[in-house]
Amino acid sequence: MQAEILSTGDEICQGTFIDTNSAHIAACLNDIGLRVARHQCVGDDIEALTAVFSEIGARADIAIITGGLGPTVDDLSAQAAARAAGVDLVLDRAAENSIKDYFAKFSRTMSPSDIKQAMLPLGAMPILNFWGTAPGFIITLGRCRCYFLPGVPREMEALLGAMVIPDILSFIGKTRNVFIKKELSVFGLPEALVDAKLKGFGDRFPGIKLGMVARFPVITVKMTAQGNDPNHLAEELEKAAEWSARQLDDKVFSFEGRSMEAEVARLLLKQKATLAVAESCTGGLVSHLLTNIAGSSDYFLFSGVTYANQAKQAVLGVSDENLRKFGAVSEQIVREMAEGARRISGAVYGLATSGIAGPSGGSPEKPVGTLCIAVSSQSGTVSRILQSPFKERLSNKQIFAICALDMLRKELLKKAA
């Protein structure tokens, strides 16, 4: 069974964007026991697209093709697929209605170019898209069952999971097998070390497939078991997860594959506790992550993004004298920030960050990557200084925010114990 992946689009082909879709698709195909023989990417060019569709049709059994389904002149996938199949494009009524419904949902009217998205190669089966305007479709080219999906990651992932994977399973006749997954979220180890620490997994748990996805700075270890006895598979997965967690020291923070902010949210809700944040170097990212979770207003009260020292004093009541004595990036000040955030909001917990995200602002004593965190609660205030190895601003903001949430998480666990 030869499976291939094709991304289309000039932006990917010319390097404007990194192709993240192909890795996601490959991992999903791996999960159902299909290895990927080849990825490809070609630009928005009708000749190149038609040629590569024909090649894939001659070589592969299953192909997932993303991008080029939108309303613009650059969107050429349906046209090229029709050419490769030697058929015409025809208006698909189901696809047309689904686009109309999508527009109606947002009280918008369709422009004529939107109708173009419902023009599918004759004989193609539409994949209706509830998450966007461009429908996908399934068509057989040569010997290959080709799944065409939009390139927008959110839409692609939704359609792949909801419609494509089930269709592939029934196509390859694997519906009787059960697939069970387990995901461990890991923070505090680089990917190579996670890999090294799990050496021997394959020998120990031969029935379980191991995968890894890094969404900086969190790594998700994915385990998939396949078979026909769900109870036995679940038991094996449990053993594998326990063994892996031991190998990875205490760096696994969720056995349900949660994000760090979701895990912190879960613990706060469980304790019916509230949180206020004071952010300097993280610049609002801690608040942004926490408020991405629906229902966060149940526990998240306030964040003071106090970039300027004057704001640290005026909003959080940080001492002018200590600011001058210790500097803004210090355990003393970050403790005062956490306490100030808690005091001003009446929250049960206060969390604060101060540090140097870079690229400039470092000194020999406090280089770029220095991070101070404090957590304040009724039982007192704890603080830490950490050093990130990165010199780059966006990486440091990410790692600083997750470090801060991780410290809060550990304090929440102590309270629960």
Place this chain on the structure above:
Amino acid sequence: MQAEILSTGDEICQGTFIDTNSAHIAACLNDIGLRVARHQCVGDDIEALTAVFSEIGARADIAIITGGLGPTVDDLSAQAAARAAGVDLVLDRAAENSIKDYFAKFSRTMSPSDIKQAMLPLGAMPILNFWGTAPGFIITLGRCRCYFLPGVPREMEALLGAMVIPDILSFIGKTRNVFIKKELSVFGLPEALVDAKLKGFGDRFPGIKLGMVARFPVITVKMTAQGNDPNHLAEELEKAAEWSARQLDDKVFSFEGRSMEAEVARLLLKQKATLAVAESCTGGLVSHLLTNIAGSSDYFLFSGVTYANQAKQAVLGVSDENLRKFGAVSEQIVREMAEGARRISGAVYGLATSGIAGPSGGSPEKPVGTLCIAVSSQSGTVSRILQSPFKERLSNKQIFAICALDMLRKELLKKAA
């Protein structure tokens, strides 16, 4: 001139890692005027590698191939290249010495498997690697000049810049074309409408390639001109940009492809003005975007992420009576928030958001997607109510944040006028 990129390795092909090398290589090739016709990725399989090398040899003029040059049994690129060329692997003395030197630098001794890395296809020219152990090499397969580089991004990038790009430039000699780009950043029109409004571009400016990238909710219109008279190309691009901006009403906010936050940052710096923010529904995202920009501490003083009404009162001094009378999502309250942020921080501008991001919290009068924005400055406070068509929390946070920054941008432009 057909250029292609190939990544090798099971980790990339099966989705364990995302391929970031190809985007980097494509951008570097674009910079010297070469468009990339295709990327591919195949796993560590000698048959598959040999087949794809032969295909590339028959089709491309230049190819950059990464990975598979290391010391392990999985590293098969040199062997497959030798097969595709129909030659033997032979020990390359220069490559061997460079590996020895690299080990000597770190006082390590070579293992026998390290010597394998110096076994190159007969006739290949080594690319000596000062940044790691595995040398690359150049070999002609079919009609194609193939550059084999290690897959480690740091080593690949160093060798690409120092040795491969100069070699390509001398290889393509006089055929080199000038390549000029122009990017318009658009906010406030859906992609299909941008496309519809630019209908006729191709007829008007036949020498310019038009592309579009949506990074929700901003759309970047990209124009690329290729030729050998840079002055003429620049003039044509300027005309095309002006025509496009007229077609797109007043929705182009940058002719340099800037992000909304970068454009706001530029205007604030130009006016030597400072900013404080008060965020409710955007939950810290406005601050996060602004502080992603290096040097933002020059103008960004403070953001109060006042999720709870108590925090709106305690931190920003919003009136309790008005909160009860108008509700938190109202022009009255968002004005008080903007004024409060400005007052407490001493900033020149205050920007505030309050709204309903969803999925819950809506009412018939104020449905999910309702957004109130206010901008406060010495000359007074202005406010608006907007309605996003989205029901989904993350999309609404994104669109709310960009709407708020866009309103501030327009106020900054008025001041400059």
